[in-house]
Amino acid sequence: MTTYDLEMQGLRKIYGDSVAVDAVTLSLGKGEMVALLGPSGCGKTTTLRMVAGFVEPSAGRILLDGRDITHVPANQRDTGMVFQSYALFPHMTVRRNVAFGLRCRHLPEDEVRRRTAEAIELVGLGSFEERYPRQLSGGQQQRVALARVLVLRPKLLLFDEPLSNLDAKLRVQMRQEIRRLQKDVGITALFVTHDQDEASSIADRIAVMNAGRIEQAGTPAEIYNEPATRFVADFIGTSNLIDGVAETSGDGRMTFRADAGGVFAARGRASTGARGALCIRPEKVDICPPGVAGAREGIVRRTARTAGMMEYVVVLTDGPELTVQEQLRHGIAPREDGALVGVVLREEDTQFLVG
Amino acid sequence: MRQKGAALVLPNFAWLALFMLGPLITLFVISFRTYEAGRGIQDAWTIAHYVAFVADPYHLGILLRTLRLGIEVTAWCLVLGFPMAYGLSRLRGTPRALLYFVVLLPLLTSAVVRTFGWMIVLSNNGFINRTLIDLGVIDSPIRFMYSMLGIVVALVQVLLPFMVLALDAALLNIDPRVYEAARNLGASRLRVFLQITLPLSLPGILSGSVLVFTLAISAFVTPSLIGGPRVPVMATLIYQQGMSLLNWPFGGAIAFVMLATVVVLFLIAMRLARQERGT
Ligand SMILES: Nc1ncnc2c1ncn2[C@@H]1O[C@H](COP(=O)(O)OP(=O)(O)O)[C@@H](O)[C@H]1O
Ligand SMILES: [Mg+2]
Numbered sequence: 001m002t003t004y005d006l007e008m009q010g011l012r013k014i015y016g017d018s019v020a021v022d023a024v025t026l027s028l029g030k031g032e033m034v035a036l037l038g039p040s041g042c043g044k045t046t047t048l049r050m051v052a053g054f055v056e057p058s059a060g061r062i063l064l065d066g067r068d069i070t071h072v073p074a075n076q077r078d079t080g081m082v083f084q085s086y087a088l089f090p091h092m093t094v095r096r097n098v099a100f101g102l103r104c105r106h107l108p109e110d111e112v113r114r115r116t117a118e119a120i121e122l123v124g125l126g127s128f129e130e131r132y133p134r135q136l137s138g139g140q141q142q143r144v145a146l147a148r149v150l151v152l153r154p155k156l157l158l159f160d161e162p163l164s165n166l167d168a169k170l171r172v173q174m175r176q177e178i179r180r181l182q183k184d185v186g187i188t189a190l191f192v193t194h195d196q197d198e199a200s201s202i203a204d205r206i207a208v209m210n211a212g213r214i215e216q217a218g219t220p221a222e223i224y225n226e227p228a229t230r231f232v233a234d235f236i237g238t239s240n241l242i243d244g245v246a247e248t249s250g251d252g253r254m255t256f257r258a259d260a261g262g263v264f265a266a267r268g269r270a271s272t273g274a275r276g277a278l279c280i281r282p283e284k285v286d287i288c289p290p291g292v293a294g295a296r297e298g299i300v301r302r303t304a305r306t307a308g309m310m311e312y313v314v315v316l317t318d319g320p321e322l323t324v325q326e327q328l329r330h331g332i333a334p335r336e337d338g339a340l341v342g343v344v345l346r347e348e349d350t351q352f353l354v355g
Numbered sequence: 356m357r358q359k360g361a362a363l364v365l366p367n368f369a370w371l372a373l374f375m376l377g378p379l380i381t382l383f384v385i386s387f388r389t390y391e392a393g394r395g396i397q398d399a400w401t402i403a404h405y406v407a408f409v410a411d412p413y414h415l416g417i418l419l420r421t422l423r424l425g426i427e428v429t430a431w432c433l434v435l436g437f438p439m440a441y442g443l444s445r446l447r448g449t450p451r452a453l454l455y456f457v458v459l460l461p462l463l464t465s466a467v468v469r470t471f472g473w474m475i476v477l478s479n480n481g482f483i484n485r486t487l488i489d490l491g492v493i494d495s496p497i498r499f500m501y502s503m504l505g506i507v508v509a510l511v512q513v514l515l516p517f518m519v520l521a522l523d524a525a526l527l528n529i530d531p532r533v534y535e536a537a538r539n540l541g542a543s544r545l546r547v548f549l550q551i552t553l554p555l556s557l558p559g560i561l562s563g564s565v566l567v568f569t570l571a572i573s574a575f576v577t578p579s580l581i582g583g584p585r586v587p588v589m590a591t592l593i594y595q596q597g598m599s600l601l602n603w604p605f606g607g608a609i610a611f612v613m614l615a616t617v618v619v620l621f622l623i624a625m626r627l628a629r630q631e632r633g634t
Contacts, residue, residue: 054535074538081539087532091554100550101540148540 004063005030005188006051006156011060013046020046022212023060028156033182033189034217035199038209039235044192047209048160051190053077065155075104080149080187081158084165086141088133094120094144095129101152119151122181139170146178150185157182157189163198175202196236200224208232230353233279240285242278242320246270246352256352261319262296264345268352276354282311282325284349287335288342295342298322300335310334314343386607396603404608414592418612421572421589424506428571429564431511432518436563439515440522441552458520461513466576473509473581474500505581506588510571517570518563525559526552561628569617589613 006028013021021043028034036044049055051062053074062070069077089097099116107115120129123143133141142162149157159178163171179202182189193199199206200220207217208231216228227233234241244258249270256264256278266278290297298314301321305311310326312335324343328334335341386404389397408414443454461469476482477499484496499505529552537547553560575590582588587595589609597606 052535052539054538074535075541075543077539079539081536083532083536085530085532087530087536089533089537089551100537100542104541104543104546148536152540 003029005032005065006190007061007063008047008051009061009063011047011050011062012058013043013050013055014058019212021050021057024209024212024214026207026214026217028188028190031183031186031188032205033179033191033203035203035206036190036192036209037196037199037206037235038194040194042209043212044194044209045160048081048158048190048192051156052079052081052158078152078154079156079158080152080154081160082142082145082149082162084161086133086138086145086162086165088141088144088148090133093130093132094125094136097133097144098147098151101148105152115151119147122150123147138166139174142166142174146181150181150187153185154187157187159189159191159193161193162191163193164195171198172201178202208235210235226351227279227353230277230279230355233277233351233353238282238323240278240280240282240322241353242280242322244276244278246272246274246276248272253347254352258318258320260321262316264350265347266350266352267348270352270354274354276352279351279353280322280345280349282323284346285322285324286344287312287314287324287326288344290340290342292342292344295344297340297342300337300339300341303334303337305334312341314341316343382603382607383611385603386605386611388604390602390604392602395601404605405612407605408608408612414609417587417589417592418616420503420586421613422616424503424510424578424588425568425572427503427507428510428514429518429568431507432515432567433560433564435511436515436518436522440519440526440559443519443523444526458516462516466513467580469513470509470577470580473505473512473577477505477508477581500581501583501585503582503586506578506586509577509581510574513577514567514570517566521563521566522556522559525556525562529555558628561624565621565624568620572613572617 004027008024008026011021011024012019024043024047026034026036036047038044046055050057053069053072057070060070061068064077064079089100092100095116098119099112102112102115117129120126123146125140125143125147128136128140133144136144145162162178163174166174175198178191191199191202193202203220205217206220206223207214208223209215210229210231216223216232218226223232223236227236227239230241233239242258242260242264244256244260246268247255247257247263249255249268249272252267252269254266254268254270256266256276258264258278264278268276270276288295296316296318298316300312301315302313303310308328310328312324312326314322314324316322322343326332326335385396387400387402389399389401389403391397439458443451443458446454464472474481478484479496479498479500481499483499484493487493488496497504499508533551533555534547537551542550572588573590574588575594578586578588579591579594582591593606593609593613596602596609
């Protein structure tokens with residue numbers, strides 16, 4: 001037995017002469033929920049549909065619980081998929097929708113009835129059993145879609161942006177509920193989304209996808225604090241990305257010369273002369289009065305107030321521009337446009353990214 | 356908004372009232388007039404024509420044959436049209452436009468030309484029989500001409516587009532994800548067809564069937580040329596009474612018996628459709 005439940009090995013999908021999915025390799029541990037996160041069109045749905053068996057991979061293998069399912073028909077894969085459009089059977093009641101999969105398995109009628117009722121109860125739709133999908137709200141339809149797959153206790157749950165048709169408040173509520181249900185039943189899950197908040201709050205690990213490839217996979221904190229590529233740094237949260245070249249390097253520390261001017265100490269490895277970018281999160285930069293020891297100086301160019309926070313664009317005397325965030329506390333007046341300020345960039349918060 | 360809608364249907368409605376409802380009402384009135392051979396339509400009222408039709412096994416036989424013709428043509432159109440419509444509904448872009456055109460092709464020739472074409476193909480010495488005899492499949496020719504079989508074959512060809520287009524519209528309405536959901540839940544292809552595709556395309560099956568059935572039982576050119584006098588149907592019977600014998604009252608009565616039959620069948624179909632929708 002492997003320790004992984006789902007393994008994708010070098011999955012590719014080519015449509016005509018365009019590559020939709022390019023060598024995706026990703027493993028999901030037992031009971032783990034992994035979010036596949038990326039911008040629209042990056043190949044998330046295609047990846048998911050290859051796992052479900054609706055799209056034939058051009059290359060690569062899919063293993064579920066150690067068994068190669070790459071060429072197994074979709075109806076024999078033991079995966080449970082929740083669609084963006086819910087895809088409920090419009091001519092069947094909630095009860096018949098949920099019972100559908102059990103009937104396909106030719107289970108005895110009393111077991112079908114018992115498990116159907118349990119699953120409907122589990123998602124809190126006990127009093128809606130005899131309703132048709134069109135008589136339910138979006139959130140309720142989503143629960144039916146969930147009950148319909150959970151009732152089968154599949155090996156793997158697949159979600160394709162299941163919350164994107166719901167309003168903002170319901171979306172947050174449903175993602176907590178999906179998270180809770182998934183942990184309760186302990187089924188491994190792959191969750192596709194383009195929403196980083198959703199990915200961070202629902203998943204144990206996030207795989208960030210771009211142009212058909214997985215750029216980085218890790219816990220939400222890892223992805224945020226140590227982005228592996230420029231794309232990840234830019235896509236997750238906001239980052240200052242300063243273009244330049246590596247100067248000296250060693251021991252995981254290096255110095256960096258920005259194209260706009262100035263030399264910075266940073267984490268990272270690169271050979272001398274390698275082009276790349278310095279990545280600094282706006283909230284990791286401290287702003288202070290000018291002249292403080294170890295601080296660089298700059299001039300505030302734009303200010304913007306967001307909830308409980310000020311955001312400044314500071315043009316450093318060295319040259320580069322930095323976006324900086326500062327919490328508003330009692331006694332601290334917001335910085336004026338054009339003011340001279342000091343900024344502190346700590347080496348451990350400054351990362352060099354090749355590319 | 357509502358008044359605008361009414362204004363839009365008004366010209367159409369006036370047209371219908373003038374040229375369809377008008378003659379229909381006139382014919383309905385005539386069908387209750389007496390008729391004397393040589394002297395024509397008289398002023399006295401009677402229901403004798405209706406009684407004569409219902410009481411005569413020969414006429415009832417023609418009604419039954421016509422209904423059987425409608426059922427056979429509809430059934431064949433369903434069986435042949437479903438796979439075609441399914442394929443059509445799955446295509447997009449140029450391939451779909453091309454297939455759509457191919458489906459419509461039979462409607463682009465006139466009924467007379469098309470029927471003469473069929474007569475050439477179906478006759479005892481025609482293409483089909485000659486080929487089958489030459490291949491040794493059959494010894495003596497199959498009787499297509501002057502038989503129900505020939506009428507059914509020719510009508511299925513021309514009415515198939517109506518069925519395919521009605522089914523295509525219904526199938527297009529089904530979210531393809533629904534099929535995938537069923538597969539994902541473990542359904543075999545047969546189960547997907549029986550429990551998902553078929554029930555969800557029922558509105559199309561019903562509307563297509565009503566359309567094809569009505570057109571089949573009212574078809575005139577094809578039954579009169581291919582069936583001839585040996586295989587009379589309601590339409591040819593009405594023509595014979597009205598045009599050849601100039602007995603308009605009896606012809607009118609036959610027409611209304613047929614209209615009533617169609618209306619009853621139509622109401623039954625509507626009821627079935629409503630039941631299936633579960634309301
Ligand atoms: N059936 C298809 N035929 C051709 N191209 C496709 C097909 N499905 C997806 N693609 C292309 O593959 C790429 C990835 O699509 P998709 O997996 O749906 O992205 P995502 O779900 O991340 O938005 C897109 O560029 C899309 O246009
Ligand atoms: Mg998608």
